[in-house]
Amino acid sequence: xxxxxxxxxxxxxxxxxxxxxxxxxxxxxxxxxxxxxxxxxxxxxxxxxxxxxxxxxxxxxxxxxxxxxxxxxxxxxxxxxxxxxxxxxxxxxxxxxxxxxxxxxxxxxxxxxxxxxxxxxxxxxxxxxxxxxxxxxxxxxxxxxxxxxxxxxxxxxxxxxxxxxxxxxxxxxxxxxxxxxxxxxxxxxxxxxxxxxxxxxxxxxxxxxxxxxxxxxxxxxxxxxxxxxxxxxxxxxxxxxxxxxxxxxxxxxxxxxxxxxxxxxxxxxxxxxxxxxxxxxxxxxxxxxxxxxxxxxxxxxxxxxxxxxxxxxxxxxxxxxxxxxxxxxxxxxxxxxxxxxxxxxxxxxxxxxxxxxxxxxxxxxxxxxxxxxxxxxxxxxxxxxxxxxxxxxxxxxxxxxxxxxxxxxxxxxxxxxxxxxxxxxxxxxxxxxxxxxxxxxxxxxxxxxxxxxxxxxxxxxxxxxxxxxxxxxxxxxxxxx
Numbered sequence: 001x002x003x004x005x006x007x008x009x010x011x012x013x014x015x016x017x018x019x020x021x022x023x024x025x026x027x028x029x030x031x032x033x034x035x036x037x038x039x040x041x042x043x044x045x046x047x048x049x050x051x052x053x054x055x056x057x058x059x060x061x062x063x064x065x066x067x068x069x070x071x072x073x074x075x076x077x078x079x080x081x082x083x084x085x086x087x088x089x090x091x092x093x094x095x096x097x098x099x100x101x102x103x104x105x106x107x108x109x110x111x112x113x114x115x116x117x118x119x120x121x122x123x124x125x126x127x128x129x130x131x132x133x134x135x136x137x138x139x140x141x142x143x144x145x146x147x148x149x150x151x152x153x154x155x156x157x158x159x160x161x162x163x164x165x166x167x168x169x170x171x172x173x174x175x176x177x178x179x180x181x182x183x184x185x186x187x188x189x190x191x192x193x194x195x196x197x198x199x200x201x202x203x204x205x206x207x208x209x210x211x212x213x214x215x216x217x218x219x220x221x222x223x224x225x226x227x228x229x230x231x232x233x234x235x236x237x238x239x240x241x242x243x244x245x246x247x248x249x250x251x252x253x254x255x256x257x258x259x260x261x262x263x264x265x266x267x268x269x270x271x272x273x274x275x276x277x278x279x280x281x282x283x284x285x286x287x288x289x290x291x292x293x294x295x296x297x298x299x300x301x302x303x304x305x306x307x308x309x310x311x312x313x314x315x316x317x318x319x320x321x322x323x324x325x326x327x328x329x330x331x332x333x334x335x336x337x338x339x340x341x342x343x344x345x346x347x348x349x350x351x352x353x354x355x356x357x358x359x360x361x362x363x364x365x366x367x368x369x370x371x372x373x374x375x376x377x378x379x380x381x382x383x384x385x386x387x388x389x390x391x392x393x394x395x396x397x398x399x400x401x402x403x404x405x406x407x408x409x410x411x412x413x414x415x416x417x418x419x420x421x422x423x424x425x426x427x428x429x430x431x432x433x434x435x436x437x438x439x440x441x442x443x444x445x446x447x448x449x450x451x452x453x454x455x456x457x458x459x460x461x462x463x464x465x466x467x468x469x470x471x472x473x474x475x476x477x478x479x480x481x
Contacts, residue, residue, distance in 0.1 A: 028285045032292045039297045040152045048308025050231040052316045067294040070239045073422035074290050097428045109413045114359045114407040122396035126155040128345040132322035145157040170353035174375045189347035196340040201307045211313035229455040233410025239412040318403030411453040419449040
């Protein structure tokens with residue numbers, strides 16, 4: 001896209017460091033930190049709910065299994081990077097295997113995944129400030145608890161004000177480097193949230209108010225056994241980091257991993273694996289760095305899921321932040337619960353512009369290839385920013401639950417990025433370097449991904465239809481009475 005000399009290359013394509021990896025002088029510990037902060041994102045808020053659906057033991061097995069598959073898929077990507085004729089990036093490998101159509105397909109899937117993550121951020125902000133409804137329980141937000149259910153404390157108005165007053169001025173900044181200070185604050189807020197949550201958990205354990213989590217699924221609470229598969233996309237999305245990393249803009253502004261990638265999760269467009277590999281003193285160090293990161297993040301996910309389930313039991317909401325209201329039953333002062341919710345909500349507000357920046361550049365490259373840099377075209381820049389913000393707002397209102405969004409995004413775009421595309425690259429094997437066991441593993445990855453995702457999507461659709469049917473019958477019975 002856009003082969004003009006001196007123009008920045010499209011998002012997802014070239015590596016800013018130049019080589020195929022190694023020689024950068026970075027340490028393994030630094031690579032582990034950058035990879036880990038790219039893996040952990042907003043998906044962590046739904047891990048306790050996934051554990052509620054599956055039970056502790058199956059959830060731990062699933063987290064470990066997805067981590068192993070992620071390690072295999074990254075190993076496939078790195079192996080083919082050295083043989084690819086294109087730039088050393090995920091899209092470069094896809095382009096080498098499937099041509100421009102493959103790179104474009106990855107671009108589109110990354111754009112949808114990033115947009116989905118931004119919608120999740122808005123939904124979580126709405127949950128924190130106005131409240132969340134789900135599973136028949138209403139959890140009040142901070143504003144509703146303080147002032148009551150008024151028109152200006154409703155989700156629609158609160159998210160709109162947040163988008164226009166707080167987010168729009170930040171996303172209208174032309175250079176992403178301008179966000180380095182807000183990014184630093186966002187990292188501190190994320191750490192604060194973790195510390196507060198740990199304190200609440202320890203308090204409930206010693207005070208005896210903690211609820212013993214189930215080790216196995218409770219089928220009496222499920223509409224069908226297939227509902228267990230709906231937790232799989234949530235875990236898959238939580239481990240989708242293959243395309244995260246450095247953001248390259250059309251005006252050559254660069255936002256390093258060391259600034260604001262922390263806790264962005266599956267959001268920052270561009271391959272995280274390749275730029276981190278390029279900075280290592282030895283490219284061979286990337287393999288242990290990936291494995292250490294996956295083990296570390298698996299432990300974090302398992303701990304967050306277990307302690308969240310320990311705090312709220314079967315009342316755990318898809319967005320666990322919604323549980324930190326007056327009905328939490330934790331016994332701690334409500335101000336501490338509110339501090340936990342508000343710290344993470346503000347963290348998302350400050351991270352949102354980074355993700356929106358990468359989404360805007362990605363969409364611009366897809367819609368207007370070959371045009372002059374977006375930052376130099378004020379009309380196109382403002383129009384695209386406004387259109388994206390409006391679309392994200394509408395989706396956040398139309399999809400009030402992050403569980404629904406995680407399920408469908410994880411079952412489609414994320415599973416393709418994490419498992420299906422890397423497996424397809426091995427099966428395609430344009431350079432003839434794959435062994436028989438590699439192709440067997442790749443085929444197994446693809447088959448497992450397709451089967452579990454299809455069951456999850458079908459279960460979601462059937463649950464939605466069943467819920468609508470129950471609602472219609474309830475309304476009809478009221479009319480009869």
